[in-house]
Amino acid sequence: MPTLSPHALKAVTHLIARRMGSEDGEAEQVADHLVRANLAGHDSHGVGMLPAYVRLLHAGLLVPNQTSETVLDAGALLVIDARRGYGQRMAADAVRRAIARAKEVGACVLAFRNSSHIGRIGTYAELAAAEGCAFTAFVNVADHHDVQATWGAAEPRLGTNPFCAAVPGADGPAVMLDMATTTIAAGKARVAYNKGVPVADGCLIDADGNPTNDPTGFIRDHTGALRAFGTHKGSGLAVMCEIMASAVAGGQGAFHEAKGGILNSMLATVIDLSKLGDAGKIAGDIQAVKAHVKSARPAPGFDDVLTPGEPERRYAAKRMVDGIEVDDTTWRDIRAAAESIGISGAAFDRVVGANAG
Numbered sequence: 001m002p003t004l005s006p007h008a009l010k011a012v013t014h015l016i017a018r019r020m021g022s023e024d025g026e027a028e029q030v031a032d033h034l035v036r037a038n039l040a041g042h043d044s045h046g047v048g049m050l051p052a053y054v055r056l057l058h059a060g061l062l063v064p065n066q067t068s069e070t071v072l073d074a075g076a077l078l079v080i081d082a083r084r085g086y087g088q089r090m091a092a093d094a095v096r097r098a099i100a101r102a103k104e105v106g107a108c109v110l111a112f113r114n115s116s117h118i119g120r121i122g123t124y125a126e127l128a129a130a131e132g133c134a135f136t137a138f139v140n141v142a143d144h145h146d147v148q149a150t151w152g153a154a155e156p157r158l159g160t161n162p163f164c165a166a167v168p169g170a171d172g173p174a175v176m177l178d179m180a181t182t183t184i185a186a187g188k189a190r191v192a193y194n195k196g197v198p199v200a201d202g203c204l205i206d207a208d209g210n211p212t213n214d215p216t217g218f219i220r221d222h223t224g225a226l227r228a229f230g231t232h233k234g235s236g237l238a239v240m241c242e243i244m245a246s247a248v249a250g251g252q253g254a255f256h257e258a259k260g261g262i263l264n265s266m267l268a269t270v271i272d273l274s275k276l277g278d279a280g281k282i283a284g285d286i287q288a289v290k291a292h293v294k295s296a297r298p299a300p301g302f303d304d305v306l307t308p309g310e311p312e313r314r315y316a317a318k319r320m321v322d323g324i325e326v327d328d329t330t331w332r333d334i335r336a337a338a339e340s341i342g343i344s345g346a347a348f349d350r351v352v353g354a355n356a357g
């Protein structure tokens with residue numbers, strides 16, 4: 001299993017994105033986003049997505065260097081259609097516009113539609129937090145076969161529909177909840193399948209609706225489903241993500257015909273806390289909530305009580321030093337995807353080697 005420096009992974013991702021047709025700035029954003037997802041411990045949304053992106057490009061379902069359409073720009077309301085553009089750039093650009101609008105009028109509701117995969121939603125919360133803004137996002141996943149079985153269902157009807165909420169702190173979000181509404185993200189089942197390991201109890205059902213730990217059917221044959229987290233309550237949140245992102249924000253829904261792409265839509269809010277009230281008091285109270293929660297005695301089996309976002313920070317600190325392990329299957333798939341767009345094995349190895357330090 002290769003262990004790579006963030007620098008080397010970023011360089012090889014940049015090479016692939018450039019060869020896929022992205023201009024330098026877009027390739028840079030894609031590479032930075034994917035490697036930061038790996039650093040945060042979310043390998044499901046890191047460089048392992050590249051083979052899927054190359055497949056989407058070949059199928060005409062991902063458009064590099066796309067120009068978004070501003071459907072509505074009216075005070076605190078922004079509606080932007082990304083028209084299958086590269087999600088990491090389209091979503092970051094849209095959220096930056098929403099932050100700028102929140103800075104003017106106090107808050108912005110962003111309805112962001114029909115982007116190719118936007119990756120780790122926390123990336124956009126981090127942009128908002130860096131500007132002193134609170135952020136929420138209801139996101140759906142469409143144009144893809146259904147993968148999430150809602151509460152009581154024996155078969156899937158939704159995507160992994162992530163939800164994200166974050167508040168600013170001194171160096172990035174003070175607290176950031178960023179999660180799929182399935183027990184695990186679909187990419188985590190792919191990572192388990194690639195490593196040949198089972199997934200945890202309660203995450204998957206098989207084609208008959210029975211619990212299983214084996215990701216093979218789900219990944220290889222598209223049978224079975226990921227279960228919604230948190231019984232009927234988590235399942236309800238997944239349904240609301242679908243409604244907010246498709247019906248309300250106007251993006252493609254899981255109920256529409258799928259072409260085999262990965263389309264994300266999102267209804268996001270950005271609130272400038274300095275316009276809402278006394279930003280210093282809000283910041284102090286956020287820290288007070290955090291300290292209060294963390295002051296609880298850890299339960300048996302836990303070393304520490306953590307707040308959302310802490311595991312990712314710890315992961316990133318460790319991986320910045322130790323490097324990022326990429327499992328053999330994922331690495332082989334990335335090389336094969338690179339070759340399919342004309343990057344020779346020698347050129348691939350040269351870029352990895354030249355950036356190894």
Ligand code: NAD
Binds near residue numbers: 141178308309
């Ligand atoms: P996860 O289960 O690893 O973590 C979910 C949340 O729980 C995080 O906020 C994390 O900080 C928090 N957490 C984890 N362990 C904790 C602990 N011990 N104590 C307190 N809090 C803890 O994440 P996930 O659901 O697998 O999602 C992974 C990523 O996938 C996210 O970044 C999400 O945005 C992304 N995603 C994207 C899409 C898409 O279509 N673009 C779809 C699904 C998920």
